[in-house]
Amino acid sequence: ACTMATEYDLVVIGGGSGGLACSKAAAELGAKVAVLDFVKPSPLGTTWGLGGTCVNVGCIPKKLMHQAAILGHSMHDARAFGWEAPEKVQHTWTTMVSGVQDHIGSLNWGYRVQLREKNVTYLNAYGSFIDAHTIRTVNKKGQETILSARNVVIATGGRPRIPDIPGGREFCLSSDDLFSLPAAPGRTLVVGASYVALECAGFLNGLGYETTVMVRSILLRGFDQEIANKIGDDMQTRGVAFVRGAVPTAVAKQADGTLLVTYRSEAEGVRSAAFDTVLFAVGRDPCTTELNLAAAGVTCIDPSTGKLSTNEADQTNVPHIYALGDVLLGKPELTPVAIKAGQLLAARIFGCGAPLMNYQQIPTTVFTPLEYGCCGESEEQALDRHGADNVEVFLQSYVPLEYTVPHRPDNCYAKIICRKDDNMRVIGIHVLGPNAGEIIQGFSIALKLKATKADFDGLVGIHPTCAEVLTTMTVTRASGKNAEAAGC
Numbered sequence: 001a002c003t004m005a006t007e008y009d010l011v012v013i014g015g016g017s018g019g020l021a022c023s024k025a026a027a028e029l030g031a032k033v034a035v036l037d038f039v040k041p042s043p044l045g046t047t048w049g050l051g052g053t054c055v056n057v058g059c060i061p062k063k064l065m066h067q068a069a070i071l072g073h074s075m076h077d078a079r080a081f082g083w084e085a086p087e088k089v090q091h092t093w094t095t096m097v098s099g100v101q102d103h104i105g106s107l108n109w110g111y112r113v114q115l116r117e118k119n120v121t122y123l124n125a126y127g128s129f130i131d132a133h134t135i136r137t138v139n140k141k142g143q144e145t146i147l148s149a150r151n152v153v154i155a156t157g158g159r160p161r162i163p164d165i166p167g168g169r170e171f172c173l174s175s176d177d178l179f180s181l182p183a184a185p186g187r188t189l190v191v192g193a194s195y196v197a198l199e200c201a202g203f204l205n206g207l208g209y210e211t212t213v214m215v216r217s218i219l220l221r222g223f224d225q226e227i228a229n230k231i232g233d234d235m236q237t238r239g240v241a242f243v244r245g246a247v248p249t250a251v252a253k254q255a256d257g258t259l260l261v262t263y264r265s266e267a268e269g270v271r272s273a274a275f276d277t278v279l280f281a282v283g284r285d286p287c288t289t290e291l292n293l294a295a296a297g298v299t300c301i302d303p304s305t306g307k308l309s310t311n312e313a314d315q316t317n318v319p320h321i322y323a324l325g326d327v328l329l330g331k332p333e334l335t336p337v338a339i340k341a342g343q344l345l346a347a348r349i350f351g352c353g354a355p356l357m358n359y360q361q362i363p364t365t366v367f368t369p370l371e372y373g374c375c376g377e378s379e380e381q382a383l384d385r386h387g388a389d390n391v392e393v394f395l396q397s398y399v400p401l402e403y404t405v406p407h408r409p410d411n412c413y414a415k416i417i418c419r420k421d422d423n424m425r426v427i428g429i430h431v432l433g434p435n436a437g438e439i440i441q442g443f444s445i446a447l448k449l450k451a452t453k454a455d456f457d458g459l460v461g462i463h464p465t466c467a468e469v470l471t472t473m474t475v476t477r478a479s480g481k482n483a484e485a486a487g488c
Contacts, residue, residue, distance in 0.1 A: 006034075007032075007147075008032050009026070009032045009150050010151045011151075013127040013135070013153065013155065014036070014156040014287075015050050015052060016156075017052050017054050017335040017339050018052075020035065020052070020114075021342035021346075022155065022324060022346050023115070023120050025346035027119055030350065035115060036135075037052075038139070042176040046177045049105070050124075051107055053157055055104060056108075057176050060104060061179035063367060065207075066203045068091070079406075094183070097179070101179075125138055126290075128291050129298075132296040132320070132321065133320075135148075152321045153321075153323070154288070155324040156287040157326045161284060163282060167251030185209055185276060186275075187210040187276045187277070188201075188209055188210070188212070188277040189214060189273070190212070192282040193218065194281050195223075197279075198231060200279060200281060201235065202238075205235070206369055212242070213243070215245070220366065223374065224415065231366070234411070246271075247264055248278075249264055259276070261273055298317060298318055298321055309329045310323050313348065325337070325342075332359060336362075361448055363444035365437030370432055371432070371434060371436035374428070375429050375444040376428035376447050377427050378428060379415070379428070379477075382427060386421070392424065392477075393415060393417050393477040394417075394475065395475055395477060396413070396485070397484045398414065401464045412431075412434075414429075415429070416429055416453065417430075418453050424452045424454065425451070426447060426452065427447070431469075456473075
């Protein structure tokens with residue numbers, strides 16, 4: 001059955017962070033808006049509610065499980081501070097998953113309520129183009145509804161990539177599955193070197209599960225490589241095993257239920273090892289292939305990635321069809337970026353104008369056991385863009401005061417990157433340590449305001465905090481001096 005077309009000022013395809021933000025902002029400006037959201041099950045059958053990747057299978061459950069691991073570590077530290085805590089503390093996976101999923105469920109419900117309150121039509125249906133102004137939606141019962149739209153926003157996000165190897169899709173998890181896994185993962189192999197791979201490996205190890213990371217080449221491609229390597233060293237110190245220069249070629253289920261992973265190693269040739277769980281985190285692909293973009297005349301599709309290339313106003317080559325979030329080519333795949341871009345886009349279409357989204361100098365954090373927060377350019381990017389003669393890099397190792405009593409081995413680190421040919425303007429800040437995200441969120445405004453190293457030096461630090469390290473850095477890379485922490 002198919003219902004006749006209903007006309008909307010805006011149809012948003014995708015009910016994730018960017019799509020919801022854009023739809024609500026447009027509705028507040030008086031537009032008639034519909035949002036389409038439909039989650040196709042993962043290869044292992046996992047699905048979820050309204051809200052997109054971040055809420056359901058990304059930032060929110062990841063941060064909560066990261067916190068669970070931190071609490072376990074803190075209980076070990078507590079003994080050094082005089083608390084009579086048991087030597088061995090036990091974590092119950094199902095209790096954690098239940099609590100996390102209950103919170104996610106409350107967020108799913110909250111989004112539906114918000115859409116209803118703002119008179120946004122929500123369709124739990126898959127959308128695709130019939131032509132540039134007409135969209136076909138199909139719900140889980142196969143029922144079709146036709147929508148007519150003056151404007152369309154593509155905000156379909158992405159899904160994890162599962163390598164096409166024997167047993168890959170049949171037996172292996174992705175981040176789509178991990179956060180609602182009904183039983184403890186046990187001995188786990190994480191394949192990949194992305195931030196998703198390292199974050200998941202970090203909290204799994206912190207929760208007490210034997211964890212191995214299989215890496216093809218470098219860690220955290222696109223991030224500062226000195227700090228990426230420090231993260232790898234720290235994770236190894238905590239007990240995470242790394243298999244370097246290796247890729248899996250097959251996964252087979254054995255009689256005892258374990259998964260036998262065959263892999264090819266640059267150093268050792270073909271090898272195999274058994275695990276209880278295999279998690280792939282080797283990248284994500286945009287959900288654009290089934291939108292029938294050709295019918296709408298959208299041709300700005302990158303052939304190698306499937307992502308959409310838009311202009312500075314987030315328009316595709318069809319002026320009334322826009323794109324937001326993880327489907328965009330060359331833009332940060334981050335929830336707050338999609339939210340801000342969606343709000344600004346709605347204001348430009350239906351309001352009295354709004355600035356364009358600034359996709360530069362976006363702060364972000366990798367929630368590995370030792371958190372890594374950054375904003376601006378990495379050291380590699382700075383040297384490549386400006387030349388070694390025009391770049392000054394300030395370095396400092398530091399030890400959080402909280403780590404001294406329990407004698408934690410963590411080696412925290414900070415880096416400020418400046419342009420010598422631009423009055424020592426700060427073009428990159430990097431912090432490796434506890435609560436790095438909280439530190440970088442505050443300091444990132446300095447980059448937006450074009451702060452110089454003198455501005456950082458003139459700032460009085462709060463003592464004793466980790467963040468104050470950014471106000472006292474004097475050792476440069478060029479000096480060759482020791483950047484180790486010197487005490488209080």
